[in-house]
Amino acid sequence: MVFVFFIMSILLFLLYTGMPGDPARAEVEPLKMTMTPEAYEQAYLDARARYGLDDPILKRYTNWMGKILQGDLGDSLRYKRPVLDLVIPPIKTTIKINLVSTFLVLGVTIPLGIRQAVKKNTLFDRSVQALSIVGYSIPTFILALVLIYFFSVRLGWLPISGLSTPNFSGTPWEEFLDEAKHLILIVLVILLSNVAFMSRYVRAAMIDSLSMDYVKTARAKGVKEKAVIYSHAWRNALLPVITLIMSWFIGIFGGSVVLETMFGINGMGKFYIDALNAKDYNVALGVQMFYIVISLIGTLLIDLSYGLVDPRVRINE
Amino acid sequence: MENNKMQTPPPKKPSWIKMLFQNLFGKRDEIDIYKEEQIQSPTRTIIRTFASNKLSMAALFSFIIMLLIVSIGPMVYPVDLAFSEQSQQNIRPGMDMMAIPDALIQNGIRDISVGRTFSVGVDNNGEVYIWGKTVVPGTNVSEIPEDLPPIARVAAGYDHVVAVGEDGKLYGWGNNRQRQLRFSREAQDLEEIQQIAAGFQSTAVLDNEGHVYFFGNTNLTEMYDYNEYQGQLKDVVLTNNAALGLLDDGTPVYLGTKPLPYSTRLPNEKFIKLAATNKTVAGLTADGRIVVWGSPNYKGEAQIPDEFEAQPVDIVGGQYHYVVKLANGNLAAWGDNTYRQATVPGSVNDGNNEQIFSGYYQNYALKADGTVDTFGLKGYMLGSDGMGRDMWQRILNGGRWTMTIGALAVLIATVIGIVIGGVSGYFGGAIDIFLQRISEIISSLPFLPFVIILNVIIGNELGPTQRIYLIMVVLGLLSWTGLQRLVRAQVFSVREQEYITAARSMGIKEFAIIFRHIIPNVISVIIVSTTLSFASSMLTESSLSFLGFGVRQPIPTWGNMLFGANNSVIIQQFWWQWVFPAIALSLTVISVNLIGDGLRDAIDPKSQER
Numbered sequence: 001m002v003f004v005f006f007i008m009s010i011l012l013f014l015l016y017t018g019m020p021g022d023p024a025r026a027e028v029e030p031l032k033m034t035m036t037p038e039a040y041e042q043a044y045l046d047a048r049a050r051y052g053l054d055d056p057i058l059k060r061y062t063n064w065m066g067k068i069l070q071g072d073l074g075d076s077l078r079y080k081r082p083v084l085d086l087v088i089p090p091i092k093t094t095i096k097i098n099l100v101s102t103f104l105v106l107g108v109t110i111p112l113g114i115r116q117a118v119k120k121n122t123l124f125d126r127s128v129q130a131l132s133i134v135g136y137s138i139p140t141f142i143l144a145l146v147l148i149y150f151f152s153v154r155l156g157w158l159p160i161s162g163l164s165t166p167n168f169s170g171t172p173w174e175e176f177l178d179e180a181k182h183l184i185l186i187v188l189v190i191l192l193s194n195v196a197f198m199s200r201y202v203r204a205a206m207i208d209s210l211s212m213d214y215v216k217t218a219r220a221k222g223v224k225e226k227a228v229i230y231s232h233a234w235r236n237a238l239l240p241v242i243t244l245i246m247s248w249f250i251g252i253f254g255g256s257v258v259l260e261t262m263f264g265i266n267g268m269g270k271f272y273i274d275a276l277n278a279k280d281y282n283v284a285l286g287v288q289m290f291y292i293v294i295s296l297i298g299t300l301l302i303d304l305s306y307g308l309v310d311p312r313v314r315i316n317e
Numbered sequence: 318m319e320n321n322k323m324q325t326p327p328p329k330k331p332s333w334i335k336m337l338f339q340n341l342f343g344k345r346d347e348i349d350i351y352k353e354e355q356i357q358s359p360t361r362t363i364i365r366t367f368a369s370n371k372l373s374m375a376a377l378f379s380f381i382i383m384l385l386i387v388s389i390g391p392m393v394y395p396v397d398l399a400f401s402e403q404s405q406q407n408i409r410p411g412m413d414m415m416a417i418p419d420a421l422i423q424n425g426i427r428d429i430s431v432g433r434t435f436s437v438g439v440d441n442n443g444e445v446y447i448w449g450k451t452v453v454p455g456t457n458v459s460e461i462p463e464d465l466p467p468i469a470r471v472a473a474g475y476d477h478v479v480a481v482g483e484d485g486k487l488y489g490w491g492n493n494r495q496r497q498l499r500f501s502r503e504a505q506d507l508e509e510i511q512q513i514a515a516g517f518q519s520t521a522v523l524d525n526e527g528h529v530y531f532f533g534n535t536n537l538t539e540m541y542d543y544n545e546y547q548g549q550l551k552d553v554v555l556t557n558n559a560a561l562g563l564l565d566d567g568t569p570v571y572l573g574t575k576p577l578p579y580s581t582r583l584p585n586e587k588f589i590k591l592a593a594t595n596k597t598v599a600g601l602t603a604d605g606r607i608v609v610w611g612s613p614n615y616k617g618e619a620q621i622p623d624e625f626e627a628q629p630v631d632i633v634g635g636q637y638h639y640v641v642k643l644a645n646g647n648l649a650a651w652g653d654n655t656y657r658q659a660t661v662p663g664s665v666n667d668g669n670n671e672q673i674f675s676g677y678y679q680n681y682a683l684k685a686d687g688t689v690d691t692f693g694l695k696g697y698m699l700g701s702d703g704m705g706r707d708m709w710q711r712i713l714n715g716g717r718w719t720m721t722i723g724a725l726a727v728l729i730a731t732v733i734g735i736v737i738g739g740v741s742g743y744f745g746g747a748i749d750i751f752l753q754r755i756s757e758i759i760s761s762l763p764f765l766p767f768v769i770i771l772n773v774i775i776g777n778e779l780g781p782t783q784r785i786y787l788i789m790v791v792l793g794l795l796s797w798t799g800l801q802r803l804v805r806a807q808v809f810s811v812r813e814q815e816y817i818t819a820a821r822s823m824g825i826k827e828f829a830i831i832f833r834h835i836i837p838n839v840i841s842v843i844i845v846s847t848t849l850s851f852a853s854s855m856l857t858e859s860s861l862s863f864l865g866f867g868v869r870q871p872i873p874t875w876g877n878m879l880f881g882a883n884n885s886v887i888i889q890q891f892w893w894q895w896v897f898p899a900i901a902l903s904l905t906v907i908s909v910n911l912i913g914d915g916l917r918d919a920i921d922p923k924s925q926e927r
Contacts, residue, residue, distance in 0.1 A: 004757055011758070018774055133914055137852065137909075137910045138903045138907070139860060139902065145882060145888065149892070153885070160885055257864065258864060273864070276766075288766060292761070
């Protein structure tokens with residue numbers, strides 16, 4: 001895992017240093033008119049030295065890595081502020097959106113998947129399955145376009161973009177409502193596209209565990225059907241599902257580039273794309289390293305959670 | 318089984334001719350139906366199970382139709398990447414641009430004039446009709462003033478209409494932002510009006526004393542009221558940016574001030590009639606010769622046919638084409654033929670053409686019996702986009718690109734996945750560990766950002782076609798890891814089986830064992846994975862293009878056609894610009910996913926029990 005982390009960091013570092021653009025030039029460019037050519041050249045060289053642009057690539061990498069390991073992601077070239085400070089507001093937004101949608105997705109998916117598994121091959125199951133293929137085949141941006149068209153343009157119920165009404169003032173409750181109104185559509189899109197995707201997993205896992213012998217045993221013992229499904233079978237079906245939930249957990253910090261751009265919500269995805277477009281590579285690189293750390297932690301958590309959900313895993317190890 | 322054997326009749330002894338044929342063409346004995354059932358190959362079982370799944374078959378059917386449409390369509394409607402036409406922007410779907418109202422034909426046609434995407438007609442009672450796409454952004458030319466008296470003649474411009482009543486008064490409606498309809502008192506009081514012309518934000522009115530009055534945007538259109546030819550004019554035409562006239566003696570004159578090709582290249586001829594397109598003017602001489610001048614571009618207005626079947630007696634101009642009426646009652650046309658507006662259909666050339674009305678991309682041929690034949694642009698089935706391009710054409714060509722990118726990316730990914738998975742699974746050990754680490758790194762590369770960075774680094778140095786290849790290759794190089802794992806697991810499961818041991822003991826090379834003995838046995842898994850990743854490649858390409866990092870305009874893909882739609886004006890007003898590509902893309906991806914899903918069910922008998 002650590003090995004992968006370092007390889008990734010080297011790859012990304014090389015990629016970003018290969019990007020066009022010269023931060024030193026960008027810093028001294030505005031001063032060009034105010035000084036003599038010699039002084040300008042000197043200032044440029046100073047800036048280059050300060051950014052360490054002339055050092056060998058290995059040294060630059062170790063410097064940068066050393067800072068990263070100390071939790072310093074560098075400064076934004078655009079805002080001249082530490083990346084860590086800049087990243088906080090968008091990350092809050094993204095986490096808020098994703099927490100809400102995760103709860104909703106799980107709340108819909110798990111009962112749906114279980115029901116499908118219990119009533120497998122019925123009309124209900126088949127139609128939900130067909131619908132779910134449709135659901136995950138439709139690109140999220142098309143789903144978003146359609147929802148915007150109906151709810152914002154045609155019906156005019158919901159705002160098209162943004163996180164809140166500009167200059168909105170009111171009681172905290174009204175503010176909350178205002179924000180909720182802005183977030184409904186994006187949450188709905190996430191919900192629709194993921195319910196389709198995840199209910200298939202839940203269904204498959206549940207069918208596997210329903211066909212196990214212990215379920216038959218439980219039924220033979222005369223355990224109530226509800227208890228068989230939710231206690232015996234579901235508990236065992238949880239293992240594959242937890243993997244999915246955990247990979248979702250990683251995604252919580254990610255934020256969807258497409259959706260956030262579409263809805264004009266200043267979350268992590270949009271923050272990252274904006275940084276890339278503005279050639280603010282420190283921010284982009286910092287955000288990406290942050291993702292990698294999160295995803296590595298996520299993988300670790302997945303492994304740990306297996307033990308939590310299924311005691312047998314620990315025994316085997 | 319016993320039963321079947323009993324029922325099977327003993328095979329007839331084949332005649333020697335049949336045997337000869339079989340030996341010659343290497344055809345094997347045909348198995349009769351009972352034997353076939355007993356030893357049906359797994360492939361046949363798969364096909365049969367798949368065929369019995371109605372949903373998947375419907376998906377397969379719709380996918381094949383889609384595939385045919387996007388592979389044959391671009392040959393019929395090739396895309397012109399440089400195409401852009403202001404007058405055809407953002408037009409609603411519909412084929413009614415030349416749908417003349419029946420009442421107009423029944424009452425007899427007095428005059429027809431063609432505007433940007435609409436046409437105006439007057440019947441013999443002076444009633445005005447308007448048809449076609451009358452709503453152009455910002456203006457609705459179908460709002461004919463209610464108190465309009467009987468009209469004598471009409472002239473339709475880009476987005477305004479001018480009319481002369483039977484009372485000799487001027488009327489106008491439509492876009493008046495450039496004051497092209499703000500007639501001066503002088504013009505309103507004219508006794509008799511000889512001619513009216515309407516162009517792009519401009520109007521010209523010619524009275525019977527040879528005096529011309531101009532209204533509209535004089536900055537854009539070279540037209541000067543105080544020109545030296547006032548009082549001698551008998552004809553006036555408007556191009557996109559200038560006005561020209563014909564003096565009483567037939568000399569063409571330029572009615573603007575700034576030197577333009579119309580004035581610097583004025584021919585030294587006498588004409589009986591003038592006609593104008595967007596950028597050129599044509600004159601018809603008394604002996605039937607035609608001279609075109611101005612700025613004839615590649616659209617071909619200057620490519621006058623060498624010979625006409627009869628002498629031209631009348632000439633009219635469209636946006637980029639000319640149509641002439643010949644002495645024998647037939648028509649001839651030349652110039653831009655994008656919408657077949659310069660191809661006179663054989664059915665129109667029956668020698669009965671009384672009069673011809675042309676403008677923009679439409680032509681109306683009035684027959685002696687009062688009926689009308691039309692040719693040219695009928696409209697756009699799926700509307701047109703913000704550059705005036707036909708959406709249908711772009712969807713066809715966009716589909717071709719989207720599918721090609723998806724297919725090639727999957728091909729690359731599949732080849733890499735099979736090779737790495739096969740080698741990794743067969744050899745195991747250090748090779749396996751090494752390859753798996755590489756695969757892990759690649760699969761943990763965040764895809765979208767990675768492609769975006771790559772685009773920023775090298776994308777700008779590439780041409781549009783090279784960018785497409787870049788996207789294909791990157792998509793392929795980054796998406797093989799899933800398949801690789803699948804193949805590896807499959808290879809693990811078969812590599813200890815007897816036939817592999819047998820192959821090995823026969824001294825067959827290891828790579829041959831992997832790729833000729835193992836892989837064909839796990840091919841079904843590969844096919845399913847390939848189908849599903851074809852769908853996801855198309856989606857990824859579309860998302861990338863939608864964000865503006867994938868294929869760029871003018872090359873169309875379904876994703877970048879939607880890229881333009883990420884804007885509330887388009888979502889709101891020009892729904893056809895995003896609804897149709899969205900439907901095409903969704904339908905294709907849904908079909909492919911359904912096919913993949915059906916295949917998986919067919920291949921994996923366990924999933925059927927579920």
